[in-house]
Amino acid sequence: MKAKILALAVIVFMAGSTLIGCGQASKQDAKSVKEDAKVLGNDLKKGAVDTSKEIKMTVNENWKKFENRSQSAITATDAQIKTLRTKMESAGKAEKEKLTIALNQLEQKNEALKNKLAERGKEFKDGVISFNETTMANEQEFEREFTHDMDEIGAALKDLFKDNVD
Template structure:
């Protein structure tokens, strides 16, 4: 009879010890939650700073490219004036279109606000695409496809 009472008592005592020892203290849980929240806030601040730095670098690089394009356009216009051929009317229109596109890109860069509501990566991808197209248009301008 002692065995039948002893075994369930030991089992119940063991279960009670396991449940009480597995329960985490609420202070530790609160501290852990606070640490996680602080880490999230620190990450958000670091991410905003990284985006701001990346934006400034991107803006400086693209402004340099836009200025280079302005210089190329000016050189092309001077070249057109030197030759003075009637066939250059079409060439002049193409140069004017490139100049307009370059101005649009410059304005787009100036008007972009790098804030929390804007999608920086999307803007960067679209702007790079537009700059590539403009670069290709400059290259295509000098190619003569007529045979």
């Protein structure tokens, strides 16, 4: 009977030691996981801030390049309109009226594009634009539309005098 009790005591002691040892390891693993989660969370926050800064820097650089190209194109269009106005003087009276109306419309469109560009530049300067993942797509859309409008004005100017005055 003593042997049975002794064997039972040894088994209970071994089982208790095993359970207590596993419980301690689980607690340490839980602490380690919790610390890793905190570090990972901090890394994610830092990564999000870095990404936002990178997006802002990229969008600003692209905007400056686009703004310079657009201002040059607008200036060239203004010069072309002035040149065409002087060239128009050799046209007949009826043709001159028609061309004047068309040039005035193109000049108004060009002025509207100047204002649109200036307004967008002011938004950048004042920091009104929020910089996130969609900002780059929005800016590309704006640039695409603006370039399309500028191309339309340029094509209209070329077509205006193609057949009329040489």
